[in-house]
Amino acid sequence: MTGTGTGTRRAVVVGGGLAGVTAALQLAGAGVAVTLLESRPRLGGLAFSFQRGELTVDNGQHVYLRCCTAYRWFLERIGGTALAPVQDRLDVPVLDVGRARPRLGRLRRTALPVPLHLAASLAGYPHLSLAERASVGRAALALGRLDPADPALDGIDFATWLGRHGQSPRTIEALWDLVGVATLNATAPDTSMGLAAMVFKTGLLSDPGAADIGWARVPLGELHDTLARKALETAGVRVETAVRVRGLARDPEADGRGWRVETDGETLTADTVVLAVAQREAHALLPEGALADPDRLLDIGTAPILNIHVLYDRKVLRRPFFAALGSPVQWVFDRTEASGLAEGQYLALSQSAAQDEIDAPVAELRERYLPELERLLPPTRDARVRDFFVTRERTATFAPAPGVGRLRPGAATRAPGLYLAGAWTATGWPATMEGAVRSGFTAADAALRALGRPHEHPLKEAA
Structure with missing residues (x-):
């Protein structure tokens, strides 16, 4: 004792x-x-990570933002800062394959002060109409006036607030949920407005570099x-x-x-x-x-995250990651170097808010997602799939539902x-x-x- x-x-x-x-x-x-x-x-x-043969696999893709000062302290405290660097500037490729032809857009910032740091990117964002882009600016200004700690915000859902501020279903899909699902693990109707306000106000409206993305290269x-x-x-x-x-x-x-x-x-x-x-x-x-x-x-409550791991016999993606629209695929990351894969390329698909698929058989997921990758990445059509497997975190996060703040x-x-x-x-x-x-x-x-x-x-x- x-x-x-x-x-x-x-x-x-x-x-x-x-x-x-x-x-x-x-x-x-x-x-x-x-x-x-x-x-x-x-x-x-x-x-965490685990071994699959000679491959080192992360159970899921984890990223953080420059505004995550506590996690950055943690990395520094354990001597890991250089192993999980942050982008010089926010730059997110967004590929839409749901329209007549695939179209690539980007969400990236400049060095201008908030909120002008995203103005050029938003003005040229091809996945929204001119009117929808203008509505985003108005909603962002309204969001900037909110106090995320206000208990009243915890009682309403993000989708309701967005609707009140003129956000179309397409705008929610192509922008707000694109970011929100990945960071909150829930779609706008299932998200507390208080938590949504925390994420967007801190990440996009606090500092020009707040949303720059970092992830582990090991x-x-x-x-x-x-x-x-x-x-x-x-x-x-x-x-x-x-x-x-x-x-x-x-x-x-x-x-x-x-x-x-x-x-x-x-x-x-x-x-x-x-x-x-x-x-x-x-x-x-x-x-x-x-x-x-x-x-x-x-x-x-809890919310699941599904991760789909695909190994190809050749390189099929030139970018470190991208987000997808018009497809069940959400975010795709290149994990080749971090996993120790010597030949070919290893892609990890991070699927948040995956309640409908978390228990789906591997064969079913393979049949659904390999064709989607071919739509998104044409080079995969000529590549051979060397391995396909999934990792499931059924209780990956707490569910950020309206009212969770009081619990x-x-x-x-x-x-x-x-x-x-x-x-x-x-x-x-x-x-x-x-x-x-x-x-x-x-x-x-x-x-x-x-x-x-x-x-x-x-x-x-x-x-």
């Missing part, structure tokens, strides 16, 4: 995703002795497992993977001020516990009275010394890597304040 002692403060972090790793690093940095417990055999949560496991584990161990964190937590209770030997964490192999005691697990797992572990209404956690708990619980972390907590952000890291900051910050440990918050705007 590990005791709390009188001098050294001890913490147990349950969960080794980005939220848990962040909380552990912050606690350890303030001199707390930290044990991190992860039920999987690796760190990284739902942003397998995610190299960042979120290998480098994260090294950073944790260097900070003095004891990392235990493949360990399942069975129970959490007050420590009777610590006058009710400490905690006991039961695993299959040992009992740990600590002054502070951070539950950095999914909402349903947190609900199962929470002691009675820790939240006023713990069943609210069960009301936070998301803060970091502190009613039980002293017990804190919650995870992208599903009240970060103000949707379920992104950014939100996960921010939740880790918030949980560690609350714990350290309660322990009387001086510390600095890494993000100036959140200090």
Whole structure:
């Protein structure tokens, strides 16, 4: 058994995703002795890699934006910034194959100040009519006046707001959902206006470079497992993977001020516990009275993401990625170099809000998506498919539905010394890597304040 002692403060972090790793690093940095417990055999949560023969496969394509200051801190803290660079300037190729002939457009910015940085791109965006482009500008100005934290916005859906501001179904499809589905994992009718306002106001209207896109040029496991584990161990964190937590209770030997964490192999005691697990797992572990209404956690829905992986015997795509319109295909990424593929090309299709297809058989998905890739990328018609497989994350994110804001708990619980972390907590952000890291900051910050440990918050705007 590990005791709390009188001098050294001890913490147990349950969960080794980005939220848990962040909380552990912050606690350890303030001199707390930290044990991190992860039920999987690796760190990284739902942003991980695995081996498929000689190929290293990410379970799904993950990107972040320049405005994701917390995740950028995380990359710097683990020594991974150079391995996941950001575009010099936002540039998204958008290929529409739903019209008479395929047409390529681009969403890109200039160095002009907000909102002029996107004006030229919008003016020349071929997938909208002149009137639709003008309506986008008016809606963007209205969106810029909103406060994403306004509780009233959480009660309405994004599609309703867009309709009130003159956005046609085509405009929603070719612009708002093009971005929103990828970042929120839901279409406009199923998205809280508060979360939509956060995404679009922060990403497109806060700073000219806010929406510049970054992504890992190496397998995610190299960042979120290998480098994260090294950073944790260097900070003095004891990392235990493949360990399942069975129970959490007050420590009777610590006058009710400490905690006991039961695993299959040992009992740990600590002054502070951070539950950095999914909402349903947190609900199962929470002691009675820790939240006023713990069943609210069960009301936070989940949304799936489907990833389709296709290996060709030759190069069929010259760009690092593109988005598609007029096709069930959403976003296509070139993962050849990151996967270690020596010959041919490896494309990953990221399909968000995939409720209708998440359980579809591989053969059915192959029959549906290979012809779509031929429509989008003519060179695939002469290429041989060397491999086709899918990865499914049925509970990839929390569902950003209207009303979800009132269900998301803060970091502190009613039980002293017990804190919650995870992208599903009240970060103000949707379920992104950014939100996960921010939740880790918030949980560690609350714990350290309660322990009387001086510390600095890494993000100036959140200090």
